[in-house]
Amino acid sequence: MSDMETPEAAITVTDGAAARLADLLGSDPDKQVLRVAVRGGGCSGFQYSLALDIAKPDDHVFEQNGVAVVVDKLSMQFVFGSEVDYVEGLQGAGFAVNNPNVVAACGCGSSFQVRDDAAAEPVASPA
Secondary structure (H helix, E strand, O other), X not given: OOHHHOOOOOEEEOHHHHHHHHHHHOOOOOOOXXXXXXXXXXXXXXXXXXXXXXXXXXXXXXXXXXXXXEEOHHHHHHHOOEEEEEEEEOOEEEEEEEOOOEEEEOOOOOOEEEOHHHOOOOOOOOO
């Protein structure tokens, strides 16, 4: 699936997440983006990896509210339709992925499981 085939709203960013990301990126938002990736691991099978990064040529790029979120091709199948939010709570603050594809999560919330048909290809662990 290329950028041309990926619907623009495949990943959405809340106003709160966009504002926090803009604060983090400062005056030079063109160089960095928020990368949303899925890695194998955790007690439920998959974990999110969110980090400030530089977009790569084969990434899916989603720009909203003046900021960009990127997803690599492998991770896209697991996060399609998700919303990136920024949450603050008793256990801290950070970006969160609200993913409609999740069918189960571990008790601590650090890993998740998706429907069998969403996991057609294996996701490699970071090298």
